[in-house]
Amino acid sequence: MTRLEKVFNQKETKNKVLVTYTVAGDPNLGSSKKILNDLIASGADILEIGVPFSDPMSEGPVIQKAHERALKKNIQFKDILNLCKQIRIKNKNVPIILMGYMNSFLSLKNKLAKELNQAGVDGVIVVDLPYDESKSFFNNLKKESIDLIRLISPTTDSKRLKRMLASSSGYLYYVSLKGITGAELKNFNEVKNKVKKIKSQTNLPVVVGFGIKDAPTAKKMASFSDGIVVGTKIIDFIEKKSTPKISNFTKSLKKAIN
Amino acid sequence: MKYKKLNNYAFPDKEGRFGEFGGKYVSETLITALEELEKVYVKVKKDKSFQKEVIKDLNDFVGRPSPLYFAERWTKKLGGAKIYLKREDLNHTGAHKINNTVGQVLLAKKMGKKRVIAETGAGQHGVATATVSARHGLECIIFMGEEDIERQALNVYRMKLLGAEVCSVDSGTKTLKDAMNEAMRDWVTNVEDTHYIIGSVAGPHPYPEIVRDFNSIVGKELKIQSKKEFGKYPDIIVACVGGGSNAMGIFYPFIKETKTKLVGVEAGGSGVKSGKHAAPLSDGKVGVLHGMKTYLMQDKNGQILSTHSVSAGLDYPGVGPEHAYLRDIGRVEYQSATDQQALKSFHDLTKTEGIMPALETSHALAYVNKIAPKLSKSKTIVINLSGRGDKDMFTVAKEDGMTL
Numbered sequence: 001m002t003r004l005e006k007v008f009n010q011k012e013t014k015n016k017v018l019v020t021y022t023v024a025g026d027p028n029l030g031s032s033k034k035i036l037n038d039l040i041a042s043g044a045d046i047l048e049i050g051v052p053f054s055d056p057m058s059e060g061p062v063i064q065k066a067h068e069r070a071l072k073k074n075i076q077f078k079d080i081l082n083l084c085k086q087i088r089i090k091n092k093n094v095p096i097i098l099m100g101y102m103n104s105f106l107s108l109k110n111k112l113a114k115e116l117n118q119a120g121v122d123g124v125i126v127v128d129l130p131y132d133e134s135k136s137f138f139n140n141l142k143k144e145s146i147d148l149i150r151l152i153s154p155t156t157d158s159k160r161l162k163r164m165l166a167s168s169s170g171y172l173y174y175v176s177l178k179g180i181t182g183a184e185l186k187n188f189n190e191v192k193n194k195v196k197k198i199k200s201q202t203n204l205p206v207v208v209g210f211g212i213k214d215a216p217t218a219k220k221m222a223s224f225s226d227g228i229v230v231g232t233k234i235i236d237f238i239e240k241k242s243t244p245k246i247s248n249f250t251k252s253l254k255k256a257i258n
Numbered sequence: 259m260k261y262k263k264l265n266n267y268a269f270p271d272k273e274g275r276f277g278e279f280g281g282k283y284v285s286e287t288l289i290t291a292l293e294e295l296e297k298v299y300v301k302v303k304k305d306k307s308f309q310k311e312v313i314k315d316l317n318d319f320v321g322r323p324s325p326l327y328f329a330e331r332w333t334k335k336l337g338g339a340k341i342y343l344k345r346e347d348l349n350h351t352g353a354h355k356i357n358n359t360v361g362q363v364l365l366a367k368k369m370g371k372k373r374v375i376a377e378t379g380a381g382q383h384g385v386a387t388a389t390v391s392a393r394h395g396l397e398c399i400i401f402m403g404e405e406d407i408e409r410q411a412l413n414v415y416r417m418k419l420l421g422a423e424v425c426s427v428d429s430g431t432k433t434l435k436d437a438m439n440e441a442m443r444d445w446v447t448n449v450e451d452t453h454y455i456i457g458s459v460a461g462p463h464p465y466p467e468i469v470r471d472f473n474s475i476v477g478k479e480l481k482i483q484s485k486k487e488f489g490k491y492p493d494i495i496v497a498c499v500g501g502g503s504n505a506m507g508i509f510y511p512f513i514k515e516t517k518t519k520l521v522g523v524e525a526g527g528s529g530v531k532s533g534k535h536a537a538p539l540s541d542g543k544v545g546v547l548h549g550m551k552t553y554l555m556q557d558k559n560g561q562i563l564s565t566h567s568v569s570a571g572l573d574y575p576g577v578g579p580e581h582a583y584l585r586d587i588g589r590v591e592y593q594s595a596t597d598q599q600a601l602k603s604f605h606d607l608t609k610t611e612g613i614m615p616a617l618e619t620s621h622a623l624a625y626v627n628k629i630a631p632k633l634s635k636s637k638t639i640v641i642n643l644s645g646r647g648d649k650d651m652f653t654v655a656k657e658d659g660m661t662l
Contacts, residue, residue: 054430054562055547057442058285064429077559102283102546107560128283128546153287178287179447
């Protein structure tokens with residue numbers, strides 16, 4: 001059983017999964033490592049670690065600035081892999097997912113899957129790699145048992161979803177809104193209906209992300225999904241130099257969804 | 259040279275690719291919008307009444323066909339090949355960019371979109387988009403890098419006069435690529451009622467095809483004009499390349515005419531060897547940005563490098579995927595010209611012919627300035643004079659150490 005499968009198997013005990021997103025190297029590598037370990041200690045079940053990119057097209061202003069802060073520290077892909085290794089040494093169970101843009105992953109060429117595996121990474125999310133373009137990338141990752149986590153959006157129709165599900169693994173990430181990270185989430189019922197539809201077509205777990213900024217929203221979203229992703233709000237604490245507040249915030253989310 | 263293949267040249271393919279280049283590297287949310295655009299475009303491409311509507315606007319609103327002008331004095335001065343200029347600078351709004359926006363705004367209307375957005379570097383595409391939006395009564399938002407807003411103040415004001423909202427983009431390098439990021443962010447948020455008018459042969463499929471097709475009126479006219487003017491197709495066609503829309507427009511109808519040499523000129527900035535340039539075809543690596551696989555200026559971690567060019571319109575780290583393909587198969591030769599060479603040609607053409615070219619176009623002129631004297635007088639060169647230089651007067655004055 002993979003680490004991701006183990007985490008989602010808690011479903012039997014009806015526990016919902018808390019996924020956190022932070023950017024590697026924000027505000028610097030040392031703090032980044034400490035923040036990630038604190039997140040695990042406060043209840044994060046899966047770590048999504050952002051790979052900073054010069055042109056983060058799907059991000060709102062808060063996460064854009066996180067990418068810029070990390071790049072100012074001149075963070076390299078090998079630093080990110082090292083960071084993952086260090087997390088993995090301390091914690092054998094928490095799934096680590098790298099989330100980023102295609103050009104960053106391409107920079108490792110054919111060594112990518114192997115390097116990810118050696119660093120203890122469980123899966124990747126590539127924001128600008130839709131299903132249509134992902135065949136060879138998916139197959140290469142598969143060789144090293146790295147999951148390619150698919151993003152599903154409000155505009156994905158059921159025919160397309162069916163095709164996507166045929167080559168999906170790990171879990172599915174439902175993007176709750178048409179927009180960028182950190183945007184305002186308006187229509188709960190629409191999200192609920194869409195997630196229900198997806199779940200009727202697959203056994204893979206579905207987590208909901210984008211626009212979840214507080215415990216009450218997290219609770220609502222978790223009520224019909226397998227878990228939630230929170231990113232912007234955590235990074236907001238980093239931007240405001242109040243990282244000590246992250247722990248309590250994370251604990252409050254964990255409590256709210258279960 | 260793999261010219262044998264060119265008789266069947268039919269790109270992009272079904273996957274939206276030009277060889278390995280192109281594709282649709284966008285977030286899941288945008289896929290539906292791209293598929294809708296593709297479906298509508300395939301339909302209107304064959305729809306005679308739609309094409310008629312485009313041609314009518316190109317004639318009556320833009321002022322086409324643009325003349326093919328013999329630059330007699332400049333030819334004499336250089337003392338070699340005969341030089342002709344395809345006068346896209348005489349179009350309404352002063353550049354080739356309007357050929358694309360006239361078509362795309364009709365596409366937007368066909369899809370029932372009430373709002374259009376666009377990115378702009380030099381401001382020419384922004385002005386061309388604002389112009390057609392005014393003409394059709396659509397809401398128009400233009401994204402422009404903070405640095406470009408400063409160096410192209412005249413065009414910013416023009417867009418505002420035309421009723422467009424100009425959004426200043428202060429992220430990243432504050433230039434064209436960041437304006438495109440911001441336009442993508444707006445599009446993903448407002449995808450249902452908004453059409454994104456990309457201004458170059460760049461971005462995800464089907465944009466490189468659509469923008470090329472609408473601009474290919476330039477090459478189609480040149481085929482007729484060159485036969486009439488000197489009884490054959492040109493020996494060489496030269497165009498500047500940033501994203502590459504004016505170049506694709508004039509090259510495309512000539513791709514199978516292999517006797518005509520095609521040359522694209524990139525922005526060499528302070529020189530390709532200096533690293534301070536915007537010439538991904540001369541000094542870039544294959545990667546993915548803005549929805550397409552193409553040559554990019556990037557570091558070993560895949561971070562996009564900041565570019566440098568005196569001309570805002572060429573200041574872009576990528577290039578249209580069809581150019582990447584044409585480079586690799588050797589059908590088009592890609593060269594570069596430096597800031598200084600372009601500036602010199604700007605002055606030369608202005609003084610010799612009474613035509614003030616855009617700084618972007620001046621890069622193509624600089625290349626011709628170099629090769630024309632070495633060619634025989636029986637050879638003909640056509641330059642796509644893609645835009646006029648009024649918008650660049652402040653930049654040129656500054657480079658010349660003057661204050662206006």
